[in-house]
Amino acid sequence: MLHVPLDKETEAKATAALSAVGLSVPEAVRLFLHRVAADQGLPLELKVPNAETRSAMAEADTLAREGRARFGDAETLLTGLEEERRGLKALGALAG
Numbered sequence: 001m002l003h004v005p006l007d008k009e010t011e012a013k014a015t016a017a018l019s020a021v022g023l024s025v026p027e028a029v030r031l032f033l034h035r036v037a038a039d040q041g042l043p044l045e046l047k048v049p050n051a052e053t054r055s056a057m058a059e060a061d062t063l064a065r066e067g068r069a070r071f072g073d074a075e076t077l078l079t080g081l082e083e084e085r086r087g088l089k090a091l092g093a094l095a096g
Contacts, residue, residue, distance in 0.1 A: 011025075014028075
């Protein structure tokens with residue numbers, strides 16, 4: 001028998017998600033462990049984040065810790081996204 005300590009919120013969210021696909025938590029754990037045994041590894045892909053992703057994660061942690069948002073309002077967010085899209089499109093044109 002396994003005993004896995006888990007916070008109530010995560011347990012509730014996982015239980016609901018699994019229920020939506022017709023699995024109970026014990027069934028999902030059994031399925032996971034059968035795949036580990038059969039594959040001799042984790043049945044999912046784990047990747048080390050690249051430098052850009054690590055930077056974004058660090059920024060998100062800082063913003064969350066300080067209770068700040070990266071953009072003050074939706075309009076600023078959308079403008080920033082549009083500028084990023086244009087910049088990426090221009091880079092694509094230069095490469096092609």
